[in-house]
Amino acid sequence: MIALDLLARHIGIAYEGASLPIVALNTLKEAQGNELSFIVDAKHLQALKTTKAGAVIVTDAFIDAVPSGCEILRVASNPYLYMAKASYYFSKTPYESRRGAAKVDESSDIGENVFIAEGVRIAKACTVMPGCYIGADVTIGEGTVLHPNVSIYRDCYIGSGCIIHANTTIGCDGFGFAHTQTGEHVKIYQNGNVIIEDDVEIGSNCAIDRAVFGSTQIKKGAKLDNLIQVAHNCVIGEYSLLAAQVGLSGSSELGRNVVMGGQSATAGHLSIAPFTTLAARTGVTKNIEQSGKTFAGFPFMDHKQWLKLQGKLGRLLKS
Amino acid sequence: MIALDLLARHIGIAYEGASLPIVALNTLKEAQGNELSFIVDAKHLQALKTTKAGAVIVTDAFIDAVPSGCEILRVASNPYLYMAKASYYFSKTPYESRRGAAKVDESSDIGENVFIAEGVRIAKACTVMPGCYIGADVTIGEGTVLHPNVSIYRDCYIGSGCIIHANTTIGCDGFGFAHTQTGEHVKIYQNGNVIIEDDVEIGSNCAIDRAVFGSTQIKKGAKLDNLIQVAHNCVIGEYSLLAAQVGLSGSSELGRNVVMGGQSATAGHLSIAPFTTLAARTGVTKNIEQSGKTFAGFPFMDHKQWLKLQGKLGRLLKS
Amino acid sequence: MIALDLLARHIGIAYEGASLPIVALNTLKEAQGNELSFIVDAKHLQALKTTKAGAVIVTDAFIDAVPSGCEILRVASNPYLYMAKASYYFSKTPYESRRGAAKVDESSDIGENVFIAEGVRIAKACTVMPGCYIGADVTIGEGTVLHPNVSIYRDCYIGSGCIIHANTTIGCDGFGFAHTQTGEHVKIYQNGNVIIEDDVEIGSNCAIDRAVFGSTQIKKGAKLDNLIQVAHNCVIGEYSLLAAQVGLSGSSELGRNVVMGGQSATAGHLSIAPFTTLAARTGVTKNIEQSGKTFAGFPFMDHKQWLKLQGKLGRLLKS
The missing domain is CATH 3.40.1390.10 (MurE/MurF, N-terminal domain)
Known part of the structure; x- marks a missing residue:
């Protein structure tokens, strides 16, 4: 205040x-x-x-x-x-060296060299492997597994039955700056958090940014592969599937059961309808409003159109 | 059983x-x-x-x-x-908190805050830097160097003379799910492992998935740069060179001395002939059967064809 | 010697x-x-x-x-x-297990499970969070914040007022090999370092390679997002902004205030003029000599030309 x-x-x-x-x-x-x-x-x-x-x-x-x-x-x-x-x-201090007053259920298995900050709550039957960092006031739901060297910044919420693989970072700062007239960048402190719902799995070496205000959200049952970038204030819908090296720009909103192929990406501030499928390397540049369709290419287009375009280019090449 | x-x-x-x-x-x-x-x-x-x-x-x-x-x-x-x-x-439990009965050669230098699980074998003259996690029953060959915060999941095998750079993850779960009629995803437990042969170097912040059955394999003398994704059940041939941010989908098989440029990728379940060169950003979508050729583009094509296509597109632009 | x-x-x-x-x-x-x-x-x-x-x-x-x-x-x-x-x-030994004779200002907050090697100097008011690794002879300037599990290899220099996010690796080996006649790769030891100037922010899970000779440089006020690859001997100009999943090949030189969109990349040994803007996924394949321009595509071209090309391709598709 x-x-x-x-x-x-x-x-x-x-x-x-x-x-x-x-x-x-x-x-x-x-x-x-x-x-x-x-x-x-x-x-x-x-x-x-x-x-x-x-x-x-x-x-x-x-x-x-x-x-x-x-x-x-x-x-x-x-x-x-x-x-x-x-x-x-x-902004709150990113790190509090105090360990006092965390609430870790005794049925949970906390590995060596794990840092659990003040105010953390870890529910029953969790596994937190060596080298993990759990920042202040983080909540972790029942039965969740954190593989080694996962880093969770303060104030984030992880649901029950989640699996987070090694060296993944959750709750790091979104990439937000204002710019001065002379071209310098002034940090916009990222004072929101990340909310991960139940039964989410996140692969290794991912980066899930905290929100600038409010929450970056990964909803129930979504599954993320390795090396994925989720920028601040994204919302990933229930049961979405994101393959490796996907990149979501800030404030991307995915409906439920969206499937994104490897290395596909979104521009920021757009929404993707439920049950959309994006082929590998698709680059989504505007809202997708009709659900259940398949897209490809960058700029993206209907997948069949993209295949047709490749055929046309093949003929152009032979001409 | x-x-x-x-x-x-x-x-x-x-x-x-x-x-x-x-x-x-x-x-x-x-x-x-x-x-x-x-x-x-x-x-x-x-x-x-x-x-x-x-x-x-x-x-x-x-x-x-x-x-x-x-x-x-x-x-x-x-x-x-x-x-x-x-x-x-x-599936085996991913983490065993016991440290008992590992076999670490006394000539090896094990850093602080390293976790070595039960059944681990570390040969002569290895260096395991602070913050590494070595899961149950992992084997590490002579003279291998693990940089800080490397995480190796249980049952993996690393050969002699390897170098694994910081924050890399080896043996994390492949991205495998079956799907229910209502669109939920059921995890396919990844019960295989990773086998890395001798003289392999792997860069920082890579993710090498364990196999669903059998082994993901990186063969002798292969060199991987940073931020690379190797999905479950891939086989990377001897002396292959993978530049940064390459992504291999599941069950990709590379022959020996395959060279992949930065951000190039493969679709799954395909094989690439020995001595193939893939330009940066190539997206391989089907088997490459003839060895020694160079490809580019997505969908991929002969490199010379790709250059010709760029020329045609340049003329199209001017038309 | x-x-x-x-x-x-x-x-x-x-x-x-x-x-x-x-x-x-x-x-x-x-x-x-x-x-x-x-x-x-x-x-x-x-x-x-x-x-x-x-x-x-x-x-x-x-x-x-x-x-x-x-x-x-x-x-x-x-x-x-x-x-x-x-x-x-x-080459120097990559790891020295001795902790002796580091010089850490008492006003700095060093977390648990942090390894600080011999010869390290940490200035006033720094925060080094749990699980970080600071290699021999590293210097860290005043007020810099290292988030959890950051790994900094020996001999690197980090300026004042920097923020490095979790699981990022600084100073790992560049990807350099000579090749024998029989197709084996001989490591070129990377004997340089990384110099990061003041007020730089680097996101999570990035990989910043040390130079083969001399220094990889990130200049004052530059801001890097998550999952970025910076290869050996790159120079990133003052106040440059690099979005997530950018990849810089070896010896790329960016002038001041260069902006690179997500997943954009450079080929090696090229320079980019100050105030250049590269759209998402741009692949820079040669020097950019005139400052203040905007580019897109791979191979890259003027952004307006790229938009025009997409229009032409749209018409080709309908033809």
Whole structure:
């Protein structure tokens, strides 16, 4: 928690309004009265008009649309940069060296050289193999198996019956930066977490980023192969299957039973309908709205069209 | 070992036949009299007719081809799903917290925070750096170097003179699941191992899957760069060279001295002739039978053809 | 240090000249009087003529161009193979089990199960989380944060204010081999290091190779996402941004503020001008000399051209 006037001073915004206590940053849509939000793009104008945020960082372009009762942090330009600066004040320390007060069920088998931070809860019948790191306030459900050298950052939630293979990282920072006029990058602290539901299996050497706000989610029964990148704020639907070396950009939303072939990938901020199949190396560049279809290629297209295109290229080659 | 009638009951198959002791699952071709096999596809019909398996899971479509003396587990549909369920009963516990009775040569240098499970054998003059995990019954040959935080799952075999770089995982589970009618995935326990022959070097943050049955193999003198995916049951030939971020799908077989450029990949269940060269990003989609050739592209083609195609596309662009 | 005549004998070259003390291998251009160099290709002929190397491995093709005062190790063929053999004699042991005589500022928080080798220097206010490995003579600047299970090989340098995420490997061996006539690979020991400047952030499960000679460099303020491959002797310019699963081949040089999209990659030995933007999956195959441009595709082309090509292909498909 930080007082709004103090926060404004820290991040270099002149502010004469009320000294509201602020507990977090959030999107216009999700923010509550004790949270700070911001607007960068006119596409969020409607969300601004109806936001419940306690305060908002705005330029003059949007200032008239701020609802009454919402405090205004007015900036000349680049509100995203001020949001980045503010994010630091809501971040928790990434590491707490205390081991005190974790709650590990005695039926669970905790290997040697495992670090379990304060506030961790590990349910019955889990196996945590040597070299794992379990950050502060992580919850791990019944019967889950963590293979060696898995690293789980603070505040993440792993369900029951999950298997996480060796050297995988869960809850690392999403790749988010604001940029100064001189081309430097200011870190947007990633203050969300990762929620992995029951019966999920994740392969070796994967990287699952925590959300900037809210949660990156991997839903019940999804299965991920090795060396997969899941960026911040992705949602992977129930029973989805992701083959090795898949890369999901930020805020990709996969419906249930989506199948992604090896090395396939998504651009950010898009959604993929349930029961979609993506061939190996597919690069999804916009929303897939109709469920049950198969795609291939980059830019992606219907799989049959892609096969036809290869035939056409074969003929072009012979011409 | 489990009695066939008991196993049948566990996986939900009505069975009135003999109470045969079964020690493993295996393919029709490889199975012995104390092993259980299965048939999914007509392409394995010949293998069924000559199988030495003690018992087989079949639907009515193939039941007449089961050789005499081979017990029948008859299912209405989806034999693969029953095989998946059965695989659990042949799996070993992935982790044994006991350290007793490993055999480590006193000339080897074992770092701090290394976990060495029961049954491990480490030969002369090895270096095992801090944070490594060596699972039960792993064998490591003379002079091999394991860099920090390498994780080797149980039952794997590493030859002499190998170098494995940091944070690499060897012997993790292959990505194998059977699927229920309602779209859930049932794990096929990966009961094989990984065999790495002498003088192999593997880069950092690689994932080498164990076989579902039998062994994933990396043969003598092969060299792998960083961030490489080797799926279950692959065979990498002697002196092959795999550049960073290569991805091999399941049961890919590379002959000797195959060279794969960065980010190149294979589809599963195919073989690549010796002395084949694959340019960066090549995607191999079928067998390569003639040795000594160079390929590129996805779908892949002769490298010269690929260059010609790029020329044609350049002209198309200008047209 | 090894005497040149002794080294020649070890690697199988007849040499009757002076017994010069040699301390390292180096390129013709960089080598000093106490270093050994080599020439493989006529494109380095000019560098040979002006080299300050104390000695050089050459075939008869180049022997006349060796400057006076530079000792000659004459070989019939494959000087690169002899260089590889020689590299072994300049390599340091990758691991020293001694912990003595590190210099860790008492304000830094060093987690459990961290290995800190001899000669390490860790400045003020650092956080080194559990399971990290810090090799001999590594330097870490003020306020840097190492997340769990990061492995840093010996002799590397990390600046101030850096963040390195979990399971990342820094300073692992570059992928360098010479080849015998019978197709075996002889390791070129990677005797350089990695230098990471201030305010760099590197994601999870990345692999940053040490240089063969000299240093792999990541310059001030650069930000790398997860699962990235940086090969030996790369130089990443100030404030560059590399998205997940990017792969840089050996000796790629990026200017400042280069932006690389997900899964994009470079071929080796090329340079990319400052302020270049590469779309996701771009494959850079030659130098980019003009700054501030945007590229896409593989082989890469101007981004607008690439979009136009996709339009042409769309029309081809409909034709």
